[in-house]
Amino acid sequence: MDIGLNHFLLVSLLLFSIGLFGVMSRRNVLVILMSIELMLNAVNLSFVTFSQFYSLLSAQVAAFFVMTISAAEAGVGLALIVIISRKWPKRNFLFERDPEKEKKY
Amino acid sequence: MDLFEITINLIKIAVIFLLMVQMVPLLVWVERRGSAFIQNRFGPNRIGPLGLVQNLADLVKFLCKEDFLGHKGRKGFFYAAPVLSLIPAALAFGAIPLSTPIKVEAFHWLGQSWGPYIFHFQSFVMGIGIVFVLGVSSLAVYSLLLAGWSSGSKFSLYGALRASAQAISYELALSLSIVGVILLFNTFSFSEMVTAQTGPLSFHFFGEVVTISFLPNWGIFYQPLGAILLFVALFAEANRLPFDLPEAEAELVAGYHTEYSGVKIIMFYMGEYGHMLVASALMVTFYFGGYTFWPFLTPEKINLFLSSLSPTWNSVLTAFILHGVFMFKLLFFLWIFIWVRWTLPRFRYDQLMDLGWKTLLPWALVNTVITGICVFLFA
Amino acid sequence: MEILFIFFSALVLYGGLVTVFHRDLVVSALHLAGSMLALAGLFFILGAHFIAGVQVVVYAGAVMVLFVMVVMLFDLKKEDSVLFSKGLWPKIASLFFLIGLIAGILPLSLHLFQPLAAQVIEPTSTKELSRLLFTKYVLAFEVLGVLLLLIAVGVAVLCRSQKNVTTS
Numbered sequence: 001m002d003i004g005l006n007h008f009l010l011v012s013l014l015l016f017s018i019g020l021f022g023v024m025s026r027r028n029v030l031v032i033l034m035s036i037e038l039m040l041n042a043v044n045l046s047f048v049t050f051s052q053f054y055s056l057l058s059a060q061v062a063a064f065f066v067m068t069i070s071a072a073e074a075g076v077g078l079a080l081i082v083i084i085s086r087k088w089p090k091r092n093f094l095f096e097r098d099p100e101k102e103k104k105y
Numbered sequence: 106m107d108l109f110e111i112t113i114n115l116i117k118i119a120v121i122f123l124l125m126v127q128m129v130p131l132l133v134w135v136e137r138r139g140s141a142f143i144q145n146r147f148g149p150n151r152i153g154p155l156g157l158v159q160n161l162a163d164l165v166k167f168l169c170k171e172d173f174l175g176h177k178g179r180k181g182f183f184y185a186a187p188v189l190s191l192i193p194a195a196l197a198f199g200a201i202p203l204s205t206p207i208k209v210e211a212f213h214w215l216g217q218s219w220g221p222y223i224f225h226f227q228s229f230v231m232g233i234g235i236v237f238v239l240g241v242s243s244l245a246v247y248s249l250l251l252a253g254w255s256s257g258s259k260f261s262l263y264g265a266l267r268a269s270a271q272a273i274s275y276e277l278a279l280s281l282s283i284v285g286v287i288l289l290f291n292t293f294s295f296s297e298m299v300t301a302q303t304g305p306l307s308f309h310f311f312g313e314v315v316t317i318s319f320l321p322n323w324g325i326f327y328q329p330l331g332a333i334l335l336f337v338a339l340f341a342e343a344n345r346l347p348f349d350l351p352e353a354e355a356e357l358v359a360g361y362h363t364e365y366s367g368v369k370i371i372m373f374y375m376g377e378y379g380h381m382l383v384a385s386a387l388m389v390t391f392y393f394g395g396y397t398f399w400p401f402l403t404p405e406k407i408n409l410f411l412s413s414l415s416p417t418w419n420s421v422l423t424a425f426i427l428h429g430v431f432m433f434k435l436l437f438f439l440w441i442f443i444w445v446r447w448t449l450p451r452f453r454y455d456q457l458m459d460l461g462w463k464t465l466l467p468w469a470l471v472n473t474v475i476t477g478i479c480v481f482l483f484a
Numbered sequence: 485m486e487i488l489f490i491f492f493s494a495l496v497l498y499g500g501l502v503t504v505f506h507r508d509l510v511v512s513a514l515h516l517a518g519s520m521l522a523l524a525g526l527f528f529i530l531g532a533h534f535i536a537g538v539q540v541v542v543y544a545g546a547v548m549v550l551f552v553m554v555v556m557l558f559d560l561k562k563e564d565s566v567l568f569s570k571g572l573w574p575k576i577a578s579l580f581f582l583i584g585l586i587a588g589i590l591p592l593s594l595h596l597f598q599p600l601a602a603q604v605i606e607p608t609s610t611k612e613l614s615r616l617l618f619t620k621y622v623l624a625f626e627v628l629g630v631l632l633l634l635i636a637v638g639v640a641v642l643c644r645s646q647k648n649v650t651t652s
Contacts, residue, residue, distance in 0.1 A: 003489045008530070011493040015500050017582040022504035024574035030509055030555060034516050037547070038500050041523055044539075052530045057616050060535055064617070067542050068628050072635045074547045078554050079639040085558070182510075233610065236537030240524075243545030247517070250549070254510070254556045262556070269553055273546060280541075293610060 008049040016042035033077045040070045109219050118228045125198050129378045130160040136443050143447045170367035177257030186255060187372035190248035194379025196241045199228030201386045202296045204396045204428035205404050208420045226424055234295045239280055242342065242383065246272045249361050256364035264360030267350050271341060274461040279338035281469035285331040285476040286324050286391045299395030303403050309483045321399035324392040330472045332392045334465055339384035344377060346446035350454055385438035396431035488529050495522035509555045517548040534610040
């Protein structure tokens with residue numbers, strides 16, 4: 001088997017879909033942030049793949065930028081989560097299961 | 106790649122890993138005797154000559170300890186953490202060249218001719234060696250975090266959080282202080298860096314070549330500030346004493362390895378000493394000429410001295426002599442690590458963060474900018 | 485190369501799946517870190533050595549450590565979280581998206597990209613990459629620097645104002 005462009009793109013596609021599924025259907029904020037990181041990683045993989053197979057270095061520069069921005073995004077997102085959880089400790093934004101509430105229904 | 110080359114390479118990887126692991130008992134002994142020497146005590150001196158067998162007795166003690174896990178602990182992570190602590194140090198040490206490559210001429214053996222080979226004196230060769238070492242050593246935080254969290258103890262968790270915050274903060278200063286050397290020697294690979302450092306100190310100064318014939322061309326003469334910053338940051342990365350906040354005995358029992366016993370704690374110690382080894386090797390390679398010692402011990406001079414031998418044996422002997430030079434420099438820096446540990450007291454946590462963010466980082470930036478301007482003007 | 489590709493891509497996908505489907509947040513975060521390391525391996529066999537190194541330093545070494553730290557600070561128990569939201573539509577929508585992507589990419593990749601598959605991959609030189617970064621894309625690079633500074637200041641301000649609110 002020859003490993004070519006479409007194999008790498010397939011991996012990238014599957015990774016992106018896993019991330020998308022996580023973003024759309026998980027309830028926990030932290031997991032949603034992680035799934036966004038997964039999607040960004042998948043895009044990076046396709047950038048680097050295209051840059052290597054078509055010998056376009058600009059795509060690698062784009063991948064570099066994506067990495068930087070996603071690091072910044074993770075920093076801001078985590079800071080916001082920590083602040084929200086500190087400010088409203090009663091608010092159940094991480095969607096923990098509340099046994100008393102479930103008994104009512 | 107034929108059978109001979111693959112076999113030798115596998116043996117080489119195993120030997121370099123064992124070299125790292127086998128340094129640990131030696132270093133523990135040096136640490137004990139050295140601390141005793143500094144504090145005017147005797148140290149271990151009952152078991153064996155000069156107390157050399159003391160470590161073996163301690164090992165037996167560790168092996169007989171009970172394997173304990175608190176009831177709030179998480180079993181899988183608890184056992185994985187000590188193993189994880191060994192991996193980054195081993196990988197990083199494998200990427201650093203310990204001597205010149207060995208060139209083997211073509212020869213006949215077992216009725217077959219074996220082609221010429223080049224064996225590098227390191228586990229694996231990478232073009233981007235410096236980035237690789239930085240990346241791999243930044244993974245060491247995971248083992249500390251996992252160890253602290255999975256123990257299910259407050260002291261462990263505090264130790265782990267301190268350790269990870271400290272490691273992330275000092276990584277910035279560490280990488281930035283290396284940028285100066287990278288700019289200066291214009292390469293990402295360790296062996297090119299060492300090659301650039303053999304020879305007399307010579308640099309361009311406004312178009313003229315200035316040569317100072319009695320000094321070697323080491324990085325320390327160009328980057329004294331960078332060397333100091335890197336050394337301090339490496340101390341913090343290795344969690345050694347002025348920066349051993351994660352395991353401050355007076356505050357946190359034993360930090361992230363409070364709950365560990367037996368062989369697992371030995372693995373943590375191996376990881377710590379492995380970090381020390383990597384740190385010393387980085388200092389030697391970046392700032393002190395690596396495995397060469399101009400003007401006496403350079404590859405060319407030793408080759409000339411051994412020219413009566415066959416080329417293969419000449420190359421092998423040269424590599425081992427230069428490896429001895431490297432180990433000598435390495436041991437010198439390891440001794441400085443031990444010396445500092447028994448000399449300086451521990452920082453307070455806010456002092457540690459101030460030092461990292463308000464002192465090391467700005468000075469590293471200044472160093473980078475000045476180096477860039479000098480390289481642009483003079484080269 | 486084939487074996488390495490299969491190994492690394494299996495690791496990447498396994499890590500991603502566990503990240504999304506596991507109940508325990510710590511396990512999720514650690515698997516995401518592993519997935520990113522394996523992705524660095526994929527970059528390495530593609531020949532983009534510098535990007536692989538940056539991936540290890542930035543993602544696995546900094547971003548994921550931050551994630552793991554925050555998750556450990558929250559200290560959630562694994563039984564205590566509801567896994568998925570109740571609506572069925574997001575799942576169906578992402579499934580359709582996946583099918584659409586596969587349907588869109590497969591015909592294209594089977595015909596268009598076939599001749600390029602056998603091309604030999606050259607490792608890119610870091611010098612070329614950095615030259616491009618500092619000449620053609622220098623403006624974007626500077627803007628990124630400003631963005632990072634902004635975010636550092638912003639996060640510091642957020643945390644500080646929070647502290648004042650609680651103490652006053």
